[in-house]
Amino acid sequence: MVVLKRLFHSSSNLLLASKHTFQLDPNYKFKCGIEIHTQLKTKYKLFSLSKTSFNESPNTNISYFDIGLPGSQPKLNPEALLLALKAAVALDCDISLQSKFDRKHYFYPDQPLGYQITQFYHPLAKEGRLELDKKFDDIRQDSKIIGIEQIQIEQDTGKLNYNKVDNIINIDYNRSNTPLIELVTKPDFEDLLQVRAFVKKYQSLVRHLNICTGDLETGAIRVDVNISVNGFPRIEIKNLSSHSEIQDALKYEYTRQVSLIKQGKQNEIVQETRGWDGDKTTSLRLKENSVEYRYLPDAELPMVNLDESIINDVKQSLSEFPEQILSKLINQPFNLELKYARFFIDNPVVLQYYYDLYDIVTIKNKESVNMVNNWLLHELIGVFTKLDLKLDLDRIPASKLGDLIMFITSKQISTTSARLLLMQMIENKDNFDKSVSELIELYDLGVPTDISPQEFDEAVEEICHGIISDNADVVEKIKHGQKKSIKYLVGLAMRETQGKVNAKTFEDKLQEIINTL
């Protein structure tokens, strides 16, 4: 579901703050590559027919092969292959028409087979790229290409849950055999912004193509980084689960290595794997103690043989890429701010809603696109935020919001009343099936139409006089130049009339009367 906070709480201030405290030293060259594990959004697991599951009771979605029962055998899920191909095509990779599966051996309780099925000798795709562009991505350079070494399909493991109270490890195999792709970049990153921009762009891409939920927090995407300074041995930092962890771990590790070099202790920089504990990196494993994975071609799984035409077919099947859509949205006729355009990319359902609403309001009814942008992004989403509800567009179809906007532009309802009504439309389930005009009637929010313009004018005048005589002090202020205080009086008038009268009408009338005093 859509997390609205992302839209309204920008982290850019934090980022600015940290930019000031951390800087790369030009004398110490930062070089970095990353590895990303991405859970594919398939219905079933990679080599079995149990469902992929998240947040379900432990060990409820497992089949014989997922837990390595004797005599069970794997069968490749073609949906996983298709999603992996989409990612590979989207990242401009060379697709191998023949790829194979291999076994990578190591013992661990979350690894039921004693090996992971992966693609070591003949991966699905190689030599791809993702271009970062200053227009869309937060980088210093105008553009930067990050090379992609390879993409391979592999199995996820189970999960260990440590019960520290009873000193027990519980194992949940629901995640076991969930399809992953592992993507390895070339060591092309020159600074931390590029790392952040790349991961963000990748998240957005896999979300948009419906390959993965794209979330770091849930572990759907997991990042390992490799960093070396001035060509000294590279250090791997494993399992970073948020952007800030990635940034903090890289900063820490860069600073640590630079300080070792400065102290002449560069021989202490050895190729190793380190972990991030929230404050610092600590050594997990030196290279000479690295795991001997004893790779073996899996003899049961047949070679994946692809027809040459599949690359084009997959390309055709991919919708517009995020960057193309972003570019479209931030320009005429939509004129959206980049952050809102990004929000749409990450939430395809909202994007479609936006297009539908645009179609109704601007294309069909020739009203300003600003109405569309404002009523979707500020008013509608604002209501969900105020009500502390998850964004659920099923509560108000685009056609209905479009109707409401048309009532506003034709001045049949004031903006204030429309806001109140929108709140009711979303909050109250009884209202879901009622049309906008029925609701206006029900809540008596329409601009009064059953009285003559003269009577209406008299009524407005009467209300204004009343307010002015009750608020002599405010009137004094206005007369002495505090022009904005008139808004307070308008507010009182609106409250009195429950917003049925346009605020502008009141403002004009109040001003008119005050001018005569």
Added chain:
Amino acid sequence: MLTRISHRSKILCNAYSTVSRPLDPWNSLISSDTRINQYGDRILSGTTYIAKDNIVTKDGVTTSASHMLSNYHSPFNATVIELLADNGSSLIGKSNLDEFGMGSSTTNTYYGPTINPQDNDEKRISGGSSGGSAAAVAAGLATFSLGTDTGGSIRLPASYCGVIGLKPTYGRISRWGVVPYAQTLDTVGIIGKDVDVIEKVYETLNKYDKKDPTSMTTKVRSLVRNTFDEKLIIGIPEEFIIEELDESTKEQWLHYINGLKSLGHDFKVVSIPSIKKSLSTYYTLATAEAASNLSRYDGVRYGFTEDEIQPSASDLITSNRSDSLGLEVQRRIILGNYTLSSVSGDHYLRATKVRQELVNEFNDVFKLPHVLLEDIEKVKSNKCDLLISPTSMGKPPTIKEYTENNDKNFLNSYLNDILTVPSSLAGLPSISVPMKDGSGLQLMSQYGDDELLFRITRQLLTL
């Protein structure tokens, strides 16, 4: 309910049991059942069978003769078990084997060696690894039995126990539910006294299984061709004429060759040079695959686990494996892990290449085309329809002789496999037919030409 008979005191009897628990002084069974199949009108109705205990069954335990799996209950049946149940046969027991199929004696087992029923005076080995399946049939405990054959594990014990043992073409019979040893070589096969029964069971099991990714596809099944010629050209691979063959076995071999000649078949000596490299190739590939396949037995989810709390997960896995896997299994895991480790070089790859050469050389001597390798219309006249060799060097040794010899050098027990390993590496159908001296005669045909073996077996049995 399958019940452990030899090693657990409790025996469950079913109210509707109709067969009595088999007497088994040969220790051929690990567990047994007394219920019979309810279908009375199926092709195998009235037959009983015993399955090697590395074939999983929902009833009872499936131990693979390992302490590691001595408590393992499978939640599902192997495809072969389902097919036999549907066709009317009654599963009455699970048989002893060399642990996980690793051995050629059925002495490497948690349940103690199976004794060859052929010789009641001296305790001889039954061969392996399907020794329990061969011994049970030889002792008349069941109509037939299922075994598995990775490098001779059906043919050798069949030969030692004086019964017929079929290893079909690789992929013909489903391996779903078969505990893998080395799955590029593993096959399920049939042991019996009566070739007609074996053929009937073969026809029942010879089905594509979508659960087994290595099952021969329906398309390949439709493409394979069978030999229908009356008069065959039978090849004698010169690499099988070896010094270590017992004199009596050589004589018997010649006797049957002459017998087949008298029936009108022609013979020729052929050469398949890579047979000489096949033993080292086999042990390189099989142990590497075994090391991988047996990695899952860590005692974490099922199987043997230590009573005492271990300091860490890796300590638990280490002690579970060290304390419950037998010596020969541990040896092969270590050999295999050496092969796969980066320090050893590329033995696995090189062994795969030798295997490919061997496949090509075998193919060169056969008349019928190999459907996976060449044009299916291509028939090579003047080439062989069938190959013939002994299955074993001679009679089975006594358990004492075997154990002493093996203790001297464990490689001794690997040597006998030279006769059976080549057709396993090439995936070819092979059958062992008893010879009169207590050893066996092995027939091998082209990939997919399993049915020829039944016809010639019938002719051999008349000689």
